[in-house]
Amino acid sequence: MPKPRPVRLALPLALALTTALATGCSGSDDGDGDLSAQKLTWKDCPAPSAAQGGGEAPSPLPAGAKWQCATMKAPLDWDDPEGETIGIELIRAEASEKKNRIGSLLFNFGGPGGSGITALPAFGEDYAKLRTRYDLVSFDPRGVGRSKPVTCEDxxxxxxxxxxxxxxxxxxxxxxxxxxxxxxxxxxxxxxxxVLPHVATTDAARDMDLMRQVLGDDKLHYFGISYGTELGGVYAHLFPDKVGRAVFDAVVDPTQSPEQGSxxxxxxxxxxxxxxxxxxxxxxxxxxxxxxxxxxxxxxxxxxxxxxxxxxxxxxxxxxxxxxxxxxxxxxxxxxxxxxxxxxxxxxxxxxxxxxxxxxxxxxxxxxxxxxxxxxxxxxxxxxxxxxxxxxxxxxxxxxxxxxxxxxxxxxxxxxxxxxxxSDWAVEGAADHPDVSAKGSAPILVIGNTGDPATPYEGARKMVESLGEGVGIELTYKGEGHGAYDSKNKCVRDAVDGYLLDGKEPKPRTVCS
Structure with a gap:
C-alpha cells in the first residue's frame, strides 16, 4: 500500500525534478566457506540501477575523495550460513586523516527499503567532519537496490x-x-x-555484523536514521558486546505494533x-x-x-x-x-x-x-x-x-x-514489535525531533527505555522535519560529532533548539 514511510529520502524533492546520485555493483550467488575472511574488492562505482533510483555514478567529494563500491557475500539464509550466498552492495569514502582513523562508520538511512548506496553520496558533504576519522560506509540492505532486490510489479x-x-x-x-x-x-x-523469507531486520542486522568483521573493525560504529534506528536497535540486541559508538536519529518507537505505528x-x-x-x-x-x-x-x-x-x-x-x-x-x-x-x-x-x-x-x-x-x-x-x-x-x-x-x-x-x-503475504511475520533490549551495549546517542512527522518525538524516549538502563543517551531537538543532524543545528552537530569523534557523551536529556 502506498503510504508515508519512516524513511529519510535522499533529497526528497531535488526530487522527481532532478536525479539523485546513486551507485552499486553486481552480486554473487555462490557458497564460499568462511565469509568473515572474505576480502572486498573496492572499485569505482558504476551508474546506479533502476532499482537504486537511476542517474549517474556519484561525483567525487569536494576535496576529491572518490566513492568506491564493493560486493560482500552473505548467506541467503542465516540459519544455513554455509549455504547459498547473496551479494550485499557496499559504498565507502575513505577517512581523510589516516593517522587518526578510528575505523568505519556504517550508515543506514531508513525505509525500510532505502538504498544506502544512493543516499550516502547524496548527503556525503554533510558528514565531512565525521570523515576526518572514519571511512564513511553504507550499503543496500538485502532486498534493496542491487542486493537481491525485491520486485513485485512492472x-x-x-x-x-x-x-x-x-x-x-x-x-x-x-x-x-x-x-x-x-x-x-x-x-x-x-x-x-x-528472498522474501530472508529480508527481515534480524537478517540485515546479521549482515551488518559480517560487514564489521569484513571491514576489519572490532566494534561496529553506526549512524542510523529513521528505520535505521530500529535496525541499529536490533543489532544492539543481537550483538551488544560489538556496539561501538552509535547514533540513532529520527527514532522509530520499538514498542509499537504496526497499527500503533500508523x-x-x-x-x-x-x-x-x-x-x-x-x-x-x-x-x-x-x-x-x-x-x-x-x-x-x-x-x-x-x-x-x-x-x-x-x-x-x-x-x-x-x-x-x-x-x-x-x-x-x-x-x-x-x-x-x-x-x-x-x-x-x-x-x-x-x-x-x-x-x-x-x-x-x-x-x-x-x-x-x-x-x-x-x-x-x-x-x-x-x-x-x-x-x-x-x-x-x-x-x-x-x-x-x-x-x-x-x-x-x-x-x-x-x-x-x-x-x-x-494481506495475503506469502511469508509469516516474525513478531509484534522488535526486541531492542541491549544489556551490556556501549552507550548509544538517541535523538528525537519534536516536529518529526514520520517518526514522532515520543519514539526516542521509548527507544531509550527499551535499550535498557545505562545504554540510551536521550537528546531532544526542538525543530521541524524528519531527523536532526542534517538540520545543521549546531547544538545537535556538536553533540553527535563530539561523541562519534572523541567519545564525549552529552548529558542525558540535553535539549537543542
Missing part, C-alpha cells in the same frame, strides 16, 4: 497501483483495493519468492501540516493557499475530496488522483525545506495543474525520471511484512477509522487503510 502496473483509490468509500471500492493489494503481493511472491504517523503528519499552515499564514506576504491555519487545512481537505471524483492533469498521461495528491503532500512534510514546494504545488493544483504534487508523489513512491521505479516501496512492504506478525483485515481498519480520523482528519483514512499492506 512499471506500468506500479503507475496504476500508486494512483489507485487507497481510501475506499463503499463496499465496491473496498473490494477493488483488496484485489489490488492481493495482486501486488502475489507479484512479489512470483518474482521474488526466494496511528503515530497520522498524528505526526497532522502536526507537521498544522505547523506548515501556521508558518505559511504567519509570513508578511499573503499565504496563497489560505488566510488562516484552519483555512489552509480546510481548503486542502476540500481539494482532496473533490479529487476523489475528478482527478487533475498530472505528469504525462497520468492524472493526479486523491491518493497521489495525499502522498505528495505527505512527502513535502518530511522537511521544512520543502514547504515552499507544497505551497507552490497546492497553488498550482487549485488552478488545475497537478504536476508539482504529482512529482512529490513520484518521489514518495520511488518513480524515476524515465518512468522506471526504484524498488524502495516493494522492499519496504517485503521487510515490514517479514518483521510484523500482524495481518489486518477490512473489519480491523473500519473499527479503527474513527480513532485515525480524530488523530488526523487529512491523513487518518490514508494511513488506516494502509494497514492492509500485508
Amino acid at each position: 512499471d506500468v502496473q506500479l503507475d496504476a497501483y500508486y494512483q489507485q483509490d487507497a481510501t475506499p468509500d463503499d463496499a465496491a471500492e473496498e473490494q477493488t483495493l483488496l484485489e489490488n493489494v492481493k495482486s501486488f503481493n502475489e507479484g512479489c511472491d512470483e518474482r521474488s519468492g526466494e 496511528l503515530g504517523q497520522a498524528g505526526g503528519f497532522q502536526l507537521a501540516l498544522e505547523n506548515y499552515a501556521k508558518d505559511c499564514t504567519s509570513k508578511v506576504e499573503d499565504c496563497p493557499v489560505g488566510d488562516t491555519p484552519e483555512d489552509v487545512q480546510e481548503r486542502i481537505a476540500k481539494f482532496l475530496k473533490d479529487l476523489d471524483g475528478k482527478p487533475l492533469p498530472g505528469l504525462g498521461q497520468r492524472k493526479l488522483t486523491q491518493t497521489a495528491a495525499t502522498s505528495g503532500i505527505a512527502q513535502s512534510l518530511y522537511s521544512k525545506d520543502f514547504w515552499e514546494y507544497l505551497t507552490e504545488g497546492l497553488e498550482n493544483a487549485y488552478d488545475g495543474d497537478g504536476r508539482i504534487l504529482m512529482a512529490l508523489s513520484d518521489s514518495m513512491n520511488g518513480r524515476n525520471l524515465d518512468g522506471t521505479y526504484s524498488n524502495i516501496q516493494s522492499a519496504n512492504v517485503a521487510i515490514n511484512c517479514a518483521d510484523d506478525k500482524a495481518r489486518y483485515t477490512v473489519e480491523d481498519v473500519k473499527a479503527k477509522l474513527p480513532e485515525f480520523r480524530k488523530t488526523s482528519p487529512l491523513f487518518g483514512d490514508y494511513l488506516a487503510w494502509g494497514m492492509l499492506g500485508c
Whole structure:
C-alpha cells in the first residue's frame, strides 16, 4: 500500500525534478566457506540501477575523495550460513586523516527499503567532519537496490497501483483495493519468492555484523536514521558486546505494533501540516493557499475530496488522483525545506495543474525520471511484512477509522487503510514489535525531533527505555522535519560529532533548539 514511510529520502524533492546520485555493483550467488575472511574488492562505482533510483555514478567529494563500491557475500539464509550466498552492495569514502582513523562508520538511512548506496553520496558533504576519522560506509540492505532486490510489479502496473483509490468509500471500492493489494503481493511472491523469507531486520542486522568483521573493525560504529534506528536497535540486541559508538536519529518507537505505528504517523503528519499552515499564514506576504491555519487545512481537505471524483492533469498521461495528491503532500512534510514546494504545488493544483504534487508523489513512491521505479516501496512492504506478525483485515481498519480520523482528519483514512499492506503475504511475520533490549551495549546517542512527522518525538524516549538502563543517551531537538543532524543545528552537530569523534557523551536529556 502506498503510504508515508519512516524513511529519510535522499533529497526528497531535488526530487522527481532532478536525479539523485546513486551507485552499486553486481552480486554473487555462490557458497564460499568462511565469509568473515572474505576480502572486498573496492572499485569505482558504476551508474546506479533502476532499482537504486537511476542517474549517474556519484561525483567525487569536494576535496576529491572518490566513492568506491564493493560486493560482500552473505548467506541467503542465516540459519544455513554455509549455504547459498547473496551479494550485499557496499559504498565507502575513505577517512581523510589516516593517522587518526578510528575505523568505519556504517550508515543506514531508513525505509525500510532505502538504498544506502544512493543516499550516502547524496548527503556525503554533510558528514565531512565525521570523515576526518572514519571511512564513511553504507550499503543496500538485502532486498534493496542491487542486493537481491525485491520486485513485485512492472512499471506500468506500479503507475496504476500508486494512483489507485487507497481510501475506499463503499463496499465496491473496498473490494477493488483488496484485489489490488492481493495482486501486488502475489507479484512479489512470483518474482521474488526466494528472498522474501530472508529480508527481515534480524537478517540485515546479521549482515551488518559480517560487514564489521569484513571491514576489519572490532566494534561496529553506526549512524542510523529513521528505520535505521530500529535496525541499529536490533543489532544492539543481537550483538551488544560489538556496539561501538552509535547514533540513532529520527527514532522509530520499538514498542509499537504496526497499527500503533500508523496511528503515530497520522498524528505526526497532522502536526507537521498544522505547523506548515501556521508558518505559511504567519509570513508578511499573503499565504496563497489560505488566510488562516484552519483555512489552509480546510481548503486542502476540500481539494482532496473533490479529487476523489475528478482527478487533475498530472505528469504525462497520468492524472493526479486523491491518493497521489495525499502522498505528495505527505512527502513535502518530511522537511521544512520543502514547504515552499507544497505551497507552490497546492497553488498550482487549485488552478488545475497537478504536476508539482504529482512529482512529490513520484518521489514518495520511488518513480524515476524515465518512468522506471526504484524498488524502495516493494522492499519496504517485503521487510515490514517479514518483521510484523500482524495481518489486518477490512473489519480491523473500519473499527479503527474513527480513532485515525480524530488523530488526523487529512491523513487518518490514508494511513488506516494502509494497514492492509500485508494481506495475503506469502511469508509469516516474525513478531509484534522488535526486541531492542541491549544489556551490556556501549552507550548509544538517541535523538528525537519534536516536529518529526514520520517518526514522532515520543519514539526516542521509548527507544531509550527499551535499550535498557545505562545504554540510551536521550537528546531532544526542538525543530521541524524528519531527523536532526542534517538540520545543521549546531547544538545537535556538536553533540553527535563530539561523541562519534572523541567519545564525549552529552548529558542525558540535553535539549537543542
